[in-house]
Amino acid sequence: EPTFRVIGGSKPEGLCGSGLISLLAEMFLTGVVDKGGKVNTKLPTSRTRDGAHGGEYVVAWAAESSAGEDIVITNVDIDNLLRAKAAIYAGFAVLAENVGVTLDMAEKVLVGGSFGKYINVEKAIEIGLLPDLPWERFQFLGNTSVQGSYLALIDYEARNRITEIAARMTYIELSADNKFYDAFMSALFLPHTDMSLFPSVAKMMEEK
Structure with missing residues (x-):
């Protein structure tokens, strides 16, 4: 399960740039994404899934976010970062x-x-x-x-x-x-x- 820290201590609204870098590094080293940056949706966790933009990983669930929606990083996000x-x-x-x-x-x-x-x-x-x-x-x-x-x-x-x-x-x-x-x-x-x-x-x- 991921842990995260939010600037100001409030509920998360999204992912900042430096956060994306740290997140991708951890996802890679733990096998959530492969060398090509693709999310492994076959892992035994509900955090990896197929979304509108392909594979995605749920960083924060809707109940944890300020917008009431899941905060995710998608294959498209990762491709842009790569x-x-x-x-x-x-x-x-x-x-x-x-x-x-x-x-x-x-x-x-x-x-x-x-x-x-x-x-x-x-x-x-x-x-x-x-x-x-x-x-x-x-x-x-x-x-x-x-x-x-x-x-x-x-x-x-x-x-x-x-x-x-x-x-x-x-x-x-x-x-x-x-x-x-x-x-x-x-x-x-x-x-x-x-x-x-x-x-x-x-x-x-x-x-x-």
Whole structure:
């Protein structure tokens, strides 16, 4: 049976983005979904069933939700999440290849955006959203666009530094790169078609 925590302590209304990541990771490791992200509706539980959009898993029953309806995650929801995470991971992979390094060589991964602050690194790795690196290498910076704009407005030296960094940036057109498409297709599975890239996840799967 799943357990969940609701922001504010009220009845759940739905699933937030960081919650989806953690939920999918647990569903995968416990066998509720397969590597392709399909819900196993043959499990001996009423939480997995066939719905209007194919297989689905009931996270919270109607009596537990604020809307009085079951809160579910469907095959369509999972497919959309897989596409998003595959695009992100493929971006990492192609960027690393273009500069001549491998992802395991990254000493630090900086994650920007307010949403990133709430992502569970362990669960993000388990679904293949983030590369399989030691957790301490990930640093969450929050809303860097706002912070950068603030520095540019009040600090002359910071503004010059920002200009210098921008001038050294290289643009990589991923949509025209066959390597990105190949990397994207390989990352459309949990956590990836190449399990050697995710040794910690492979180990957990063996133990389960």
